[in-house]
Amino acid sequence: xxxxxxxxxxxxxxxxxxxxxxxxxxxxxxxxxxxxxxxxxxxxxxxxxxxxxxxxxxxxxxxxxxxxxxxxxxxxxxxxxxxxxxxxxxxxxxxxxxxxxxxxxxxxxxxxxxxxxxxxxxxxxxxxxxxxxxxxxxxxxxxxxxxxxxxxxxxxxxxxxxxxxxxxxxxxxxxxxxxxxxxxxxxxxxxxxxxxxxxxxxxxxxxxxxxxxxxxxxxxxxxxxxxxxxxxxxxxxxxxxxxxxxxxxxxxxxxxxxxxxxxxxxxxxxxxxxxxxxxxxxxxxxxxxxxxxxxxxxxxxxxxxxxxxxxxxxxxxxxxxxxxxxxxxxxxxxxxxxxxxxxxxxxxxxxxxxxxxxxxxxxxxxxxxxxxxxxxxxxxxxxxxxxxxxxxxxxxxxxxxxxxxxxxxxxxxxxxxxxxxxxxxxxxxxxxxx
Numbered sequence: 001x002x003x004x005x006x007x008x009x010x011x012x013x014x015x016x017x018x019x020x021x022x023x024x025x026x027x028x029x030x031x032x033x034x035x036x037x038x039x040x041x042x043x044x045x046x047x048x049x050x051x052x053x054x055x056x057x058x059x060x061x062x063x064x065x066x067x068x069x070x071x072x073x074x075x076x077x078x079x080x081x082x083x084x085x086x087x088x089x090x091x092x093x094x095x096x097x098x099x100x101x102x103x104x105x106x107x108x109x110x111x112x113x114x115x116x117x118x119x120x121x122x123x124x125x126x127x128x129x130x131x132x133x134x135x136x137x138x139x140x141x142x143x144x145x146x147x148x149x150x151x152x153x154x155x156x157x158x159x160x161x162x163x164x165x166x167x168x169x170x171x172x173x174x175x176x177x178x179x180x181x182x183x184x185x186x187x188x189x190x191x192x193x194x195x196x197x198x199x200x201x202x203x204x205x206x207x208x209x210x211x212x213x214x215x216x217x218x219x220x221x222x223x224x225x226x227x228x229x230x231x232x233x234x235x236x237x238x239x240x241x242x243x244x245x246x247x248x249x250x251x252x253x254x255x256x257x258x259x260x261x262x263x264x265x266x267x268x269x270x271x272x273x274x275x276x277x278x279x280x281x282x283x284x285x286x287x288x289x290x291x292x293x294x295x296x297x298x299x300x301x302x303x304x305x306x307x308x309x310x311x312x313x314x315x316x317x318x319x320x321x322x323x324x325x326x327x328x329x330x331x332x333x334x335x336x337x338x339x340x341x342x343x344x345x346x347x348x349x350x351x352x353x354x355x356x357x358x359x360x361x362x363x364x365x366x367x368x369x370x371x372x373x374x375x376x377x378x379x380x381x382x383x384x385x386x387x388x389x390x391x392x393x394x395x396x397x398x399x400x401x402x403x404x405x406x407x408x409x410x411x412x413x414x415x416x417x418x419x420x421x422x423x424x425x426x427x428x429x430x431x432x433x434x
Contacts, residue, residue, distance in 0.1 A: 024147025053386020060379030071368025090116025094176030142288025153277030160270030235416030237373025242409025287348025312346030
């Protein structure tokens with residue numbers, strides 16, 4: 001029996017990865033837009049740094065609670081329909097942001113944006129777990145997650161140009177319009193694995209090396225609730241919190257930090273803010289390559305993700321501390337760039353860990369629960385940062401808080417994530433599906 005990759009599988013693999021990369025870039029362009037327009041929006045609406053931080057945090061809070069059920073929805077109905085619908089919702093919300101005239105309107109728009117964006121990254125882990133064998137999941141996960149840094153890298157120069165040329169409202173409309181055709185293309189081209197009639201050889205190839213027990217049934221409510229009874233789930237939630245806290249801090253405040261603390265103009269801050277995300281992209285891509293290399297050399301699937309995770313978190317903390325205290329704007333950008341490389345080495349490994357820590361029918365659920373818990377904590381980052389800036393008139397303490405949380409997160413992964421998610425045989429008597 002031929003159990004090697006064939007043209008049909010390769011086509012689905014790289015079609016899905018390419019579209020997820022594009023969708024992810026748009027995702028981060030849209031969620032970055034308020035951070036880019038931070039100063040202009042605050043001036044027009046008369047907002048203090050604390051109030052702007054609260055507005056920026058609203059996105060994170062809604063995203064966190066939207067993530068809790070979205071994994072179960074994805075595992076139940078598949079990524080084809082759910083991600084297409086999410087892309088459409090967040091694109092329309094982004095367009096609507098260009099027409100609001102009050103703080104309340106922006107809160108609503110940001111909430112809808114978060115709701116629509118919630119399926120994006122759980123979808124990525126689920127797609128990779130469906131269409132790639134376990135020993136080849138590192139690179140595609142890294143490519144999909146590179147969208148977070150590529151989008152964040154493109155956002156400052158691109159959206160600053162649109163902001164200065166047309167104003168922040170037109171910038172919102174243009175950004176939102178880009179996502180609508182991508183939603184249509186995803187729905188037309190992608191297929192869930194369970195909906196495809198694969199041969200025994202194709203299934204054998206995709207399942208090669210996967211030691212986790214796969215259920216022949218749809219996800220049940222008992223299985224979903226059961227994830228909360230396992231230490232691995234809670235450790236992944238708290239561990240990811242330190243990564244997302246630093247990510248959200250930079251996403252919401254980096255342009256403002258460069259303008260306020262480092263005295264760069266809006267135009268110059270747009271380009272300077274792109275540099276750390278370029279390094280972050282390198283870190284994200286390296287995460288998958290490192291994980292696959294470690295697996296080829298005999299490291300277990302979970303340990304191959306934990307090594308870059310812990311090393312990346314400790315490196316991010318180590319470079320953030322001198323970034324806080326240096327007097328040089330150039331040195332600050334250099335230190336933040338190094339921190340971003342390390343942070344995204346860890347960030348890419350997080351989703352790689354999800355893809356190998358749970359059987360295929362639980363991957364999206366585990367990923368979304370992990371993101372829910374982590375996002376609850378990280379949602380404080382924009383608000384706490386704004387409060388610290390208003391109180392101390394400096395970003396120093398805000399950066400040090402993020403570094404301390406990164407060290408604590410490394411400890412969570414190192415000491416508490418030691419075994420995969422355990423599953424039980426599905427009950428035969430009328431399981432309640434979510």
